[in-house]
Amino acid sequence: MDKARSDNVFMHTESDKVEFSKRLNLALKSLPNQPLNAAQIATQFNLRYSKEPISPQAVHKWLTGQSFPTVDKVRTLSEWLNVSYEWLRYGVKQELRMSDIDKLMLEYFQKLNPTQKQAFLNLIIEVTKK
Template sequence: MPTELDEKKAFASRLKQALKRSSKKIETATELSTQFNLRSNEPITPQAAGKWLTGMARPTIDKINTLADWLDVSPEWLRFGVTDMKRRPAKGAKLPDDAIQPTAEELEMLRRLRRLSEYRRQLVEGVIEQFSLDGEIWKD
């Protein structure tokens, strides 16, 4: 069973991952607190931001919601690493027509996925979500 310190460290890791993929590169606690304070009615200090980044503290739910909205990730993923929530599409984003029509291979994969237990489906969805986040961070 994870300890509270483990959970804080895991949060810090997810926060850093989300910050890496943000349009404004954040490298210090001061930068994080400045950008956060531009988006929140409840300002934080650079010391608080530093504790988030080092895994010494985890923000309150309302602050996690602000971070998640800013960084375009689900609050559940940021807080717990849960990836079964669907990401919101970007404003004005429209799926291309070929994304709507699955290939024969994709349909077979979907059939196989549906035969898995609920728990295993969630694991697979979590892996896919993680890979998609990683792909957005580490563009070739």
């Protein structure tokens, strides 16, 4: 059975589990009121998850690279932690999409010398103050 077919039945490698746990721990560190223990994480997760609740033991296994959550659980985690599903699940960074004008501004900005860049940055800061 191949990996793309179904995460729910795919046997994840030890490396998959460890890498997922690193990303999960990193995302959790961005939350306010850190650190959270496994029971607190399970409680917060269960408030957002409509299916059967998870246990602190399940969270502990995710955090320590012993197990890998199902697709729906990864999706719930990504929404709660405000990270992309692709990054949390696969480690793939979401591509930054820029408008044409943003690309043009970046292109011109990169041509400036350091003094000009600082002056431009100061101007942007001043213009955007409210």
